[in-house]
Amino acid sequence: MLDGCTARCQSEMTEYRQSGYWKGELLGSSLRRWAREQGKRTALVGSRTRLSYAALDAWADRLAAGFQAAGIRPRERVVVQLPNIPEFVAICFGLFRCGAIPVFSLPAHRNREIRHLAEIAEASAIIVPAVLRGFDHRAMAAEVCDAVPSVRQVVVVGEPGPGQRALAEMDLPGSEAGAPDPPGDPADVAFFLLSGGTTALPKLIPRTHEDYGYQLRAAAELCRLGPDAVYLAVLPVAFNFTWGCPGVLGTMEAGGTAVLAGDPSPETCFALIAQERVTLSSVVPTVAHVWLEALRDLEPPPDLSSLRVLQIGSAKLHREVAERIGPAFGCRLQQVFGMAEGLLTMTRHDDPEESVLTTQGRPLSPADRLTVADPVTGRPVPDGAVGELLTRGPYTLLGYYKAPEHNARAFTADGWFRTGDLVRLTGRGELVHEGRVKDVVVRGGDKISAAEIEGELVQHPAVRQVAVVAVPDPLLGECTCACVVPGGRPPRLVELKRMLLERGLAEYKLPDRLEVYDTFPLTGLGKVDKKLLVADVQARDAARVPG
Structure with missing residues (x-):
């Protein structure tokens, strides 16, 4: 799992533990802790469901028992392709609890992508919705199941197809009583995120319990989240941005409530912001632009008074759009640069306005290390010059899964990750994204x-x-x-x-x-x-x- 890791990397891993960045907790145990601390407080809101922390914890235990009864074993990989529904969260924690490893997929993926993920992960199961936006995921999953020998079963949220199993069958009543602690080591892979398309098909990014747990805590702290936080998940929950920057899990780490939007439309999201008193959300510039245009036409204007922060990332945010966010939504803009591979930079609440409008902020962790190098020679560029971003840190990957040739190109000999992003750093240490080396x-x-x-x-x-x-x-x-x-x-x-x-x-x-x-x-x-x-x-x- 740790392709590209050197003795120097091992030394840094020890440092992360000794410095307290890594707490030695499994993600399946994190939910157990949250349930003890928050109990009946609302953890998760879906279109037809409101779940307390205690109820989500019990659901995860029942699903873990169901997955075990269905033959899913520790360390087996399971492709999870679901929209923004509470089942996504419960299934992932159920898999964590039985020691299996979710492989995240996007709802927009089709046969080509799902088959690729199942093959490279040697997945034992695929979990899909029945039909989503007119597309029959059951039929696609059946084709993948027939084509990939390792896939033994397809689990469907909804009505299953021939030879498939309904998720409801996995929900075993009573199994939550006396459920054991999750198996595994905190240094183990917890789940796989997907690379952002820099090669023909996505590569698998192993995220460990320790590194992702730290990311959640650090992001929640930087964003000043507490039990009053209400996060609106607009983008697919399988995105790193939505899942943990601080996202759904970071909000729950802080004791807040995560609300899952069925789609990113202004009609859906504005109604949820008003109804659930949302305080934080994260979107890409495209969604922000659509929301801004919608505000011009809505009469009476929607009640967005609860919104405190709107995070925008994943693509270039032009200054003229950035300047409209605060006045239009009555909230603070937070620019975010990040990658599923790890490194996050964010603007802070107390940053100068010019920094918030024109930069993607500073690194999340004091242990993040950044250097800007000439993409050809690999030598550091002068201060303020544009070059390729190289990084390493307590939540940045040490190697893509089953990709030794790619890892040889993606990492320097001494373990720095070559991001492929062209950036420059300001005098305040803020990152400004200028483009990409990768095509x-x-x-x-x-x-x-x-x-x-x-x-x-x-x-x-x-x-x-x-x-x-x-x-x-x-x-x-x-x-x-x-x-x-x-x-x-x-x-x-x-x-x-x-x-x-x-x-x-x-x-x-x-x-x-x-x-x-x-x-x-x-x-x-x-x-x-x-x-x-x-x-x-x-x-x-x-x-x-x-x-």
Whole structure:
């Protein structure tokens, strides 16, 4: 699990324990502690469910017993693909309690992604909803189950398909009485998050009980959360941002209440903010932009008076949008830079306004270590210059799962993680994100591998050559543009989208636009010059605008 870990890393791990960053607690035991401390206080709110800490704790025990009875053993991996419903939280803690390891998947993932996750994790089970937004996840899971030998069963939240099991069957009444403490070591992997699409398919990021427990405590403290905190989970709960920055789990660590939104629409979320007296939420710039536009049209205006902080991260937040957040929502803006691999930086409540508007703040932990290096030479750049961010710290991964070749590139010889992000540091130590070394499109917070989409599009008979680039977009931050040299009749965008859907790709990965070329500009090394392509796409856009 600890690919890339050196003796120096082991020394740092000992330091994290001795310094108190790592407390030696299993996440399954954390919920037990929260239930003892908070009892009947509300922990979790869904569309039809309100759960106290005690009730959530008991539900997790019953599910753990059900999973064990179904043959799920300690250290087995289980792919969990669910929307923002209380079952997601209860299932994860049930798996923690029986020593199994959840592998998080997004609701938007389809056959290609789920099969990849099941194969690389050698998953023994897949847990899915029955039907979500018109898509039958049971049928997809059945296909994956047939294709991946390790997958023995499919568990469905709702009505199961043929040969599948309903989650309700796993909820064993009475099994919560005298439930044993969870098995395992706090240094063990607790769950797997997914990399953000910097390669063709996501890699698995092992997060341990100790490192994630520290992240929750530190994020909750930085955000000044207490028992009066009410967190609205708008983005998918399987995102690191939503799960623990401080997110759902950090809020519960502080004794507060987590509210799960079924969708990110202003109608849904504004109603929940008013009804549940939400104090904190986290969104991507795209969602913030949609919410801002909705506020202009709503009469009477929604009651957002309880909202204290709106976190925005996962994509570039332009200053003109940042300046509108406070006045529009009557709350503080908190900019966040982070990654599922670990490092988080955040602006603080007492930071100067200019810092909040223009930077992504300072590292979460005093033990976080950052350096900015030249992406080619690896040497540190001068103070204030742009370079690749390298990091290490008490909640940053030591290696991707089953990826030795990738780890050899992703880590320096002495254990620094190469993030692939271009940044600069201000004189106050604040991070400013300037772009990426890696070839990805950050579309509304979703990271899309250009190489993956190119590899699929080139299979279309009308496509001779393709390059996928990120083009600035006022709503999404970046949109996905497929630049194509056709082989005969140029394809239409709708044809390309249809083919990608048929090949099992998630909808968010589909190109937003298509540009046709006779030839591509090349670099001196004979590679497609994507910088020139982006400039040409923007020039085409400017030429189309009436003068």
